[in-house]
Amino acid sequence: MEDYASSDEDYYNQYEADDLVDYDDGDPDIDYTVASLNLGCSSSKVITQESLLAAQREDLHRVMDMLSLKEHHARTLLIHYRWDVEKVLALLVEKGKDELYAEAGVTVVKCDEFFLSKISSIITCNICMEEVSRKEVTLMDCGHYFCNTCWTEHFIVKINEGQSRRIKCMAYKCNAVCDEAKIRKLVGARDPYLAEKFDRFLLESFIEDNKRVKWCPSIPNCGNAIYVEGDELCEVECACGLQFCFSCSSEVHSPCSCLMWELWSRKCKDNSETVNWLTAHTKFCPNCLKPVEKSGGCNLVVCICGQGFCWLCGGATGWTHTWQSIADHSCGRYKDLEMKAARAKRDLVRYMHYHGRYKAHTDSFKLESNLKTISEGKISLIEGRNSTFKDFGWVTNGLYRLSRSRQILSYSYPFAFYMFGDLFEEEMTEKERELKQNLFEDQQQQLEANVEKLSSYIEEPFDEYTEDRVDELRLKIMDLSAITEKLCLKLYECIENDLLASLHHATHHIAPYMSKGAERARGMPS
């Protein structure tokens, strides 16, 4: 495994000798990624249109069994408590059944139709103030009754207001939530389409009012939702193939925190095209700090704000000039303004530094996805030659490690941009920042160097090699795969333990390191 280790790049390989897990050369089938690296073991499920009902049935039945409730009461309760079964149970112990139900608007004291039958056959509805026959009246569980026309009107207004999940009784100050079956029946008789919509809204409460479930943000929308059982701070892959951050619904971005990613993507949107052009063609005005383009003429440039400056040194000047000199041209005179301009420039340069590297890795990540097809071509060539090599797991695994490491590397740049930038300006002293930055950059560089090496090895035309050389390459790639994996984990440890954990004011959490990347959500029986 060692020919590159003896090269002059020992520095980048300091982990290989002692830290590596042993793997069995004879059996490359064994996935030698370190099993314990799979830290956040959250398991997720895909909820499709068809399995939506099945997905909530489990939670519904738990509550129905535990409290011996009817389904619509259990649903009302769960909608109110945002589908958090544990919370419902905790509140049950803490506050008791009565208060739990009252808060959610569940009335289980049954006022049956017998109650209505005892009163006269003609009833005055308190809403429309009309007299109606008893058959035209509907009684809710809370004991309030009004005529069907008024109930229907009330339900339609509430459904259209988007309140399907909590339609309360019409009586003043009555907190009871109306029975969904009665709503369905009355609204269905007037407007079947709206009744269907009502049903859909009720079903989708499981997705929208539930912190464990999120819609897949795919465009065009696949209509699926993802249910997460463990930690909600994780990255998932939907059945449609889209990987996203469960916590902020944007693309996967670990080790960036959600806030950092939000700031970064907004910044990139604002800047990407323009930044390159601006730095190549403009200078910052020393007064208003706007970028100024020199459209022609001499080196005395006058900004739109009226400030003149020297195109050569960027220093502020007066307005008049001769062939040789510009009036008031002295670079030292406007120290303060110059520093401001320098700062604006430094900020931009800093952003470009990080953005450039972020972009380089993202681009490589995209380009390397072709490598898979190319490598498969090489493998089939070797196989066609009746070679002794039967297993090419090392290529697949190497490719996988390459793309995972690229992904992590690219997001580690926006992370560093904010970690060591103004976002945490007050969190650390200049010295602390420098120390931490060095620590982080060491890790990052090691990973980067090994990733580049892995990339070059995988690209080698091994289909043209002799068997001995292929075997040599196989060892190198297997070795580097393990090293990069280890370094990825180290980078995460550095970020989580040494950098983010030491923040005093801000709290930034990141989706934990997953050796295999975003977890693919399991399908559910519908």
Place this chain on the structure above:
Amino acid sequence: MSQRGEWGFSFPVRLKMIDFARVQKELQECSKDVEESGIKVSPKSDNLALLIGSIPGPIGTPYEGGTFQIDITLPDGYPFEPPKMQFATKVWHPNVSSQSGAICLDILKDQWSPALTLKTALVSVQALLSAPQPDDPQDAVVAKQYLQDHHTFVGTARYWTETFAKASSLGVEEKVQKLVEMGFPEDQVKSTLEAVGGDENLALEKLCSG
């Protein structure tokens, strides 16, 4: 109601209408005990969607002795949607905008119930005059004064009541005379007064602007 469309699918047809029968009944009910409650509701014109309510200022408050006019607009969904109410008479109160007369009252928003009526809503507005809720203010300036300088608040509220809520205590003839003395032609004064429901301040405003 639902109609089957030309191509066989159904689409909803909803013509939302104010339940005018109920509004009529409400107006009748309200006029029955006007002597006792002092609360009046009357249509602004033939259209029952625009009404004007009036409540007496509660006794023992800076609003005592005043009569407060409230503009009422009924939405198409009434009584399943709350009526829109706002003070037409200027009033100095933490939960009423001193500029627009907008009222901050839960039953006029999410706590509305179709079982409430215009009269019960006006009773609630009257109760709000007796018991301001400065922690949930509509007018921050008034609320701040209410909490920090109560004495001045009471003074201002009383002054506003005297100035704006008692104007209509003058007879029509006196009002006309007063405005004519200010230099407006009598015909115009009469028609303007009529248009604004007899409020001489509103009439003056209108005469000046027009």
